[in-house]
Amino acid sequence: MTVTAILRSEWTKIRTVPSTVWTLLLTFALSVGLGYLLANSMGDSYATASPERRATLDPLFATFYSLTLGQLPLVVFGVLVVGGEYGSGTIRASLLAVPRRGRFYGGKLLAGTALAFPVSVITVLATFFVATSAFGPDAPSLRDEGVPSAVVGACLYLTLICLFAMGVATMLRSPTRSLGILLPLLFLGSQGLGNVPGVKAFTQYLPDQAGMLIMHIVGPQDDPRWARDYGPWTGMGILALWTIAALLGGHLVLRRRDA
Amino acid sequence: MIEVENLSKRYGNTLAVDGVSFTVRPGRVTGFLGPNGAGKSTTMRMILDLDRPTGGRVRIDGRSYRELPDPLRRAGALLEAKALHNRRSAYHHLLWLAQSNRIPKSRVREVLRLAGLEGVAGKRAGRFSLGMTQRLGIAAALLGDPPVLLFDEPVNGLDPEGVLWIRNLLKGLAAEGRTVFVSSHLISEMALTAGHLIVLARGRLLADTSVQEFAESGAxxxxxxxxxxxxxxxxxxxxxxxxxxxxxxxxxxxxxxxxxxxxxxxxxxxxxxxxxxxxSASLEEAFMRLTGDSVEYRGGGR
Known part of the structure; x- marks a missing residue:
């Protein structure tokens, strides 16, 4: 039972089920497609805006905002990679093939990440270049301050949020339960609730809200309504902590519970 | 060889398996008999390290399942519960299993042929009938050509031809010197295939004996x-x-x-x-008598 054997087997599992393949394609298509449309329309209004109005607009926001939607299929991918085993019952066959829980879990996370990471990098780079060229002459450039870290941060963000989803799915042992928690959390919860002043003190620490700060898509930081109590890399650290917690929780559940 | 020593499993207040010890020897079909809910599946799952025992231990050829290198090559199992992804083809299901234990690809084709599934290898498992699903499960169990085999209710859902196929397969595997452990709640089925019986009721071992002796003891x-x-x-x-x-x-x-x-x-x-x-002695009578006694004993003794 070598690591390569486990990885090869996990790779076969992923590529032989259509849904996992589709979620990765959709991550790319949604991010790049919506990125183009958003940057196109925001670029036009930016070009005609007064200097005072320009000061409140962030071109990077237009570049990466589509990732808030593009992350959803990637989260579904993470959930399916692990949770699909529980939904279908293949978890028993998998644990018969690789009875050591740690190796099985490690192999699964590694195989999932080995796909999620390159898909994240390709998606982020394509979104950046498509969106900036659609934005027009005032588009952010890689030489601008904060832009390189936004690009690197976006790649890290997508990879970490996918790993977070894999950990949650291992803890909950069901794809439907996992999506039932993750999708509202990522889509409605923090997006909608983040605007309510009272709860922002709490919601700013949710995994997506913390990790997205580096991409300039949580709103202008000089506006107290949006301002975070931490910096962009600390935000990424908060997301990393969430991810580690979810992965450890998944490991614990996998070791303790009967298959 | 499978050695089970003082194995127990507790779910809340229920003792599903209660200090069971037995040995399954190679070269013969050993039937694992008991009414539904007797703890047969739980015992099999504990043998395979899927469920964690509350107490006791299991050895498969001297080691716990978890310690077996490339376990599918050492022990193969068909479990009662469904373990297939509906959207994945039969071939790909066996392929990922084979890859995880470094079993050559050619063996996938071999077991598909053995199970009579060659023609539907590319078909999605979700479109399989119950009988075909069962055959695929058996193909998976045989994939690593293991010396130890466990089958949980293998004739469930099979047509008469499939039932006959399983009977001959089980006997053939045992004749090759393998350890074959087969659970069933149907004593008539066991009478046709098994040479040795381990009888479980309400989580307790009731008998560990040859089929002949078991029948004679009952009636x-x-x-x-x-x-x-x-x-x-x-x-x-x-x-x-x-x-x-x-x-x-x-x-x-x-x-x-x-x-x-x-x-x-x-x-x-x-x-x-x-x-x-x-x-002549009836296995059914022996079985009913034995399991009936155990119910009375448990009712009065505790």
Whole structure:
């Protein structure tokens, strides 16, 4: 039972089920497609805006905002990679093939990440270049301050949020339960609730809200309504902590519970 | 060889498996018999390290399942619960299993042929009938050509042809010197395939014996007699020292004798006999008696 054997087997599992393949394609298509449309329309209004109005607009926001939607299929991918085993019952066959829980879990996370990471990098780079060229002459450039870290941060963000989803799915042992928690959390919860002043003190620490700060898509930081109590890399650290917690929780559940 | 030592499993307040010990030896089919809910599946899952035992231990050829290198090459299993992804083809299901344990790809084709699934290898498992799903599960169990095999209710959902196929397969695997452990709640099925029986009821081991001995322990062979003069027949039999019992339907059941002897006695005493049948030991009776006893014991003893 070598690591390569486990990885090869996990790779076969992923590529032989259509849904996992589709979620990765959709991550790319949604991010790049919506990125183009958003940057196109925001670029036009930016070009005609007064200097005072320009000061409140962030071109990077237009570049990466589509990732808030593009992350959803990637989260579904993470959930399916692990949770699909529980939904279908293949978890028993998998644990018969690789009875050591740690190796099985490690192999699964590694195989999932080995796909999620390159898909994240390709998606982020394509979104950046498509969106900036659609934005027009005032588009952010890689030489601008904060832009390189936004690009690197976006790649890290997508990879970490996918790993977070894999950990949650291992803890909950069901794809439907996992999506039932993750999708509202990522889509409605923090997006909608983040605007309510009272709860922002709490919601700013949710995994997506913390990790997205580096991409300039949580709103202008000089506006107290949006301002975070931490910096962009600390935000990424908060997301990393969430991810580690979810992965450890998944490991614990996998070791303790009967298959 | 599978060695189970003092194995227990507790779910809340229920003791699903209660200090069970037995050994499954190679070269014969060992039946794992018990009514539904007796703890057979739980025991099998604990043998395979899927469920964590509350107490006791299991050894497969001297090691715990978890410690086996490339476990699919050491032990193969068909479990009762479904373990297939509906959207994945039969071939790909076996392929990922093979890859995880470094089993050559050519073996995937081999077991597909063995299970009679060659023609549907590319078909999605979700479109399989229950019988085809069962065959695919058996193909998966045989994938690593393992010396130890466990089958949980393998004939479930199979058509008569499939049932026959399984019976011959099990006997053939045992004849090759493998350890074959098969659970069933159908004693008639076990009577046809198994040479040895391990009987479980309410989580407790009731018997660990050969099929022959098990049948004999339950119901002694006897001769059934119908006669218009049962009273006189009883006297004659009693005079001969033969133990006799009247059945519910009025027939006489005579132990420790043969139909020929009854014929001779009837002729000698001028008795009319309308029926003499030899009733050999019945596995069903033995099973019912044994499991019935255990229920009473548990009801009164605890």
């Amino acid at each position: 002694r062979p006897h001769v059934r007699i119908r006669t218009p003069e049962p009273e006189r027949m009883r006297d004659v039999l009693a005079a001969e020292g033969l133990p006799v019992k009247q059945a519910d339907d009025g027939a006489l059941e005579v132990y420790d004798t043969a139909p020929e002897r009854i014929g001779q006695l009837a002729l000698a005493h001028g008795l009319v006999v309308s029926e003499t049948t030899l009733r």
